Amino acid sequence: MSLPIVIADDSLLARKVLTKALPQDWDVDVSYASNGREALALYREGKASVMFLDLTMPDLTGYQVLEALQHEDLNTFVIVVSADVQPMAQARVRSLGAIAFIAKPVSPEAVLPILKEYGLYV
Amino acid sequence: MSEPVLNEDRRDALQEVANLAMGQAATRLGRLLDAFIELSVPRVQVVEISKAAAALREMTGIQEAVSAVRQGFRSDIKGEALVICRSGSMEQLCGLVNDPYPRSAYEQVSQEELIFDVANVLTGACVSCILEQLGRTPVFSAPGLLGESMSLDDVFQPGVLAWEVALLVEVNFALEDQSFRAHLVMLMAEESIRHMNDALDALLSSL
Amino acid sequence: MNVPPASLSDLVVERVGFGIFVLDREMNVLMWNRFMQDHSGLSADQVVGKSIFASFPELPRVWLTRKLESVFQLGSFAFSSWEQRPYLFKFDHDRPITGGVDFMQQDCTFMPLTREREVVAVCVTISDVTHVSIVQREREEAVAKLQEYADRDGLTGIANRRFFEARLRDEYTRWQRYGGEMSVLLFDLDHFKKINDQFGHGVGDTVLREMAQRVAQVVRVQDTFGRFGGEEFALLLPCTPLADAMLVAEKIRNTIGDVPVDVQGVSVPVTASVGGAAARVGVPNYDVLINEADAALYSAKRQGRNRSVAFI
Numbered sequence: 001m002s003l004p005i006v007i008a009d010d011s012l013l014a015r016k017v018l019t020k021a022l023p024q025d026w027d028v029d030v031s032y033a034s035n036g037r038e039a040l041a042l043y044r045e046g047k048a049s050v051m052f053l054d055l056t057m058p059d060l061t062g063y064q065v066l067e068a069l070q071h072e073d074l075n076t077f078v079i080v081v082s083a084d085v086q087p088m089a090q091a092r093v094r095s096l097g098a099i100a101f102i103a104k105p106v107s108p109e110a111v112l113p114i115l116k117e118y119g120l121y122v
Numbered sequence: 123m124s125e126p127v128l129n130e131d132r133r134d135a136l137q138e139v140a141n142l143a144m145g146q147a148a149t150r151l152g153r154l155l156d157a158f159i160e161l162s163v164p165r166v167q168v169v170e171i172s173k174a175a176a177a178l179r180e181m182t183g184i185q186e187a188v189s190a191v192r193q194g195f196r197s198d199i200k201g202e203a204l205v206i207c208r209s210g211s212m213e214q215l216c217g218l219v220n221d222p223y224p225r226s227a228y229e230q231v232s233q234e235e236l237i238f239d240v241a242n243v244l245t246g247a248c249v250s251c252i253l254e255q256l257g258r259t260p261v262f263s264a265p266g267l268l269g270e271s272m273s274l275d276d277v278f279q280p281g282v283l284a285w286e287v288a289l290l291v292e293v294n295f296a297l298e299d300q301s302f303r304a305h306l307v308m309l310m311a312e313e314s315i316r317h318m319n320d321a322l323d324a325l326l327s328s329l
Numbered sequence: 330m331n332v333p334p335a336s337l338s339d340l341v342v343e344r345v346g347f348g349i350f351v352l353d354r355e356m357n358v359l360m361w362n363r364f365m366q367d368h369s370g371l372s373a374d375q376v377v378g379k380s381i382f383a384s385f386p387e388l389p390r391v392w393l394t395r396k397l398e399s400v401f402q403l404g405s406f407a408f409s410s411w412e413q414r415p416y417l418f419k420f421d422h423d424r425p426i427t428g429g430v431d432f433m434q435q436d437c438t439f440m441p442l443t444r445e446r447e448v449v450a451v452c453v454t455i456s457d458v459t460h461v462s463i464v465q466r467e468r469e470e471a472v473a474k475l476q477e478y479a480d481r482d483g484l485t486g487i488a489n490r491r492f493f494e495a496r497l498r499d500e501y502t503r504w505q506r507y508g509g510e511m512s513v514l515l516f517d518l519d520h521f522k523k524i525n526d527q528f529g530h531g532v533g534d535t536v537l538r539e540m541a542q543r544v545a546q547v548v549r550v551q552d553t554f555g556r557f558g559g560e561e562f563a564l565l566l567p568c569t570p571l572a573d574a575m576l577v578a579e580k581i582r583n584t585i586g587d588v589p590v591d592v593q594g595v596s597v598p599v600t601a602s603v604g605g606a607a608a609r610v611g612v613p614n615y616d617v618l619i620n621e622a623d624a625a626l627y628s629a630k631r632q633g634r635n636r637s638v639a640f641i
Contacts, residue, residue, distance in 0.1 A: 011134055011135075011138035011141065012131065012134045012135075013135040013138040013325070013329075016329045056161060056162075083161075084144075084148060084161050085146075086145075086152050086158060089158075104141075104145065105255075234413055235409075235414070238410075238413070239399075242408065243403065243405070247403065247405060250404070250405060262405075264408040264410055264436065265408060
């Protein structure tokens with residue numbers, strides 16, 4: 001069965017760039033969200049075993065999504081993908097339960113090691 | 123010639139490009155001020171010059187007097203970058219600059235030089251990053267003070283900008299405690315907007 | 330003759346009319362053009378390969394290092410304008426008129442030179458903007474002078490009515506807010522019209538000027554002395570009660586009347602009448618204060634002139 005993953009970003013360009021950076025032979029079922037609310041909805045539908053999450057989104061930011069997920073038992077691997085690369089931003093998302101932080105623009109070289117480390121892609 | 127149009131795909135792409143550039147600029151500014159910088163969602167708009175001041179007021183939410191520093195950038199995509207903040211807040215910001223140097227008694231650094239340094243960090247980082255993502259390497263001119271206490275209308279005096287239409291890209295950076303906010307506005311004229319559109323189309327089709 | 334492009338740019342860099350030099354991260358000079366050589370007296374051979382501070386120990390070391398570091402670290406341009414820092418290098422300028430400037434005024438640009446996204450060196454350009462700075466300074470001086478004249482009476486050089494009234498308004502507002510004392514004296518030259526008729530307006534003008542000078546010498550620093558009208562003058566005395574103001578009135582009257590004014594060998598006797606009034610509760614605005622001083626002045630005239638009268 002394919003791994004359900006969610007890509008949450010308000011920018012079409014960013015969603016495309018990230019999709020392209022994922023391993024092409026990864027057996028996944030991708031759903032897209034363009035804001036935080038949609039991302040949470042997809043999570044609740046069980047479509048997010050892995051969630052790639054942008055921070056600056058309208059209608060619930062990435063931070064707010066992380067906080068909500070914590071209250072709902074955080075049953076997903078959240079990888080934050082963001083342009084905000086300040087050290088404090090990275091520390092914050094980790095403390096909110098994200099497993100990793102990738103700086104934009106995303107490259108395959110940045111994504112692969114994380115997927116491998118958590119056994120999400122072999 | 124028809125007016126250059128920024129369709130939805132291009133606007134989205136430019137917004138994302140600006141978002142990345144902001145991240146870079148924020149990291150540098152944060153390092154300079156030893157503070158966490160809150161980033162805004164970039165706003166992109168094509169406006170007639172006569173409506174530019176109103177658009178800027180709406181984008182920034184500023185009604186009162188502002189300080190503005192301008193800096194020109196040049197490649198085939200060229201324009202002006204303005205760093206705008208409420209009058210008087212630039213000085214507060216300079217007080218926060220976490221660099222022992224400006225406080226050195228031996229070599230004096232003027233307030234104006236500090237203001238230019240901060241504006242230069244923002245402009246240099248943001249504009250370079252945006253244009254580099256579009257395959258350009260810009261050259262910058264020296265920053266200049268437009269005014270210390272002027273109204274947004276004066277920033278766009280008719281006749282000063284010989285353009286009819288301008289592309290406005292607005293991003294802003296705020297200190298976490300909201301005590302300071304700086305707006306960076308990039309302004310480009312028709313010819314540059316055309317080049318910008320071509321560059322954005324190229325970026326989108328490369329995916 | 331075909332000049333290969335590479336050496337063409339070398340020629341250009343060498344001969345161009347502004348300074349170009351390149352530094353590495355350790356502040357060693359990698360390149361030094363002709364402009365720099367001509368103005369510093371040090372050739373490329375003498376300077377290249379060494380720290381710039383070894384050749385120019387008087388450069389602002391901390392400032393320059395910091396400026397360079399910011400370019401290496403951030404990969405962006407940096408600038409210095411003559412308005413913040415008049416010059417980086419102490420070079421002579423070549424303007425025939427010095428315009429109050431001893432050394433070449435300079436604008437500097439610090440450009441990152443990158444290879445594979447890393448800044449490997451910084452190119453510094455020095456532009457001679459002495460002419461710009463001179464014009465700008467002259468303009469600023471002219472504006473300042475104009476500003477001064479706008480507040481001064483053309484003939485006597487003391488404050489004009491506009492300025493005096495502005496000062497009076499400010500002082501009055503302060504008195505209303507904080508209380509204390511405040512007085513105004515109005516005085517004019519007795520029979521001035523006769524002086525003009527008898528000796529001519531030229532002499533009349535000289536008398537006014539001389540008189541203004543004498544009075545200016547006896548007023549205090551905190552007082553405002555201004556020309557109110559043709560031969561009418563006013564003195565604003567902040568923090569001064571009426572009694573003290575009247576003592577000043579007498580001093581003025583004497584300084585004008587004791588010694589005749591000498592105009593080209595002609596001795597012109599002059600006297601003045603003075604009226605004084607002080608701000609007090611019940612005086613609603615500064616106009617009323619002037620009117621009261623004026624009424625007192627009129628009283629002085631009626632009582633025979635050459636005297637001081639206070640409004641009570």
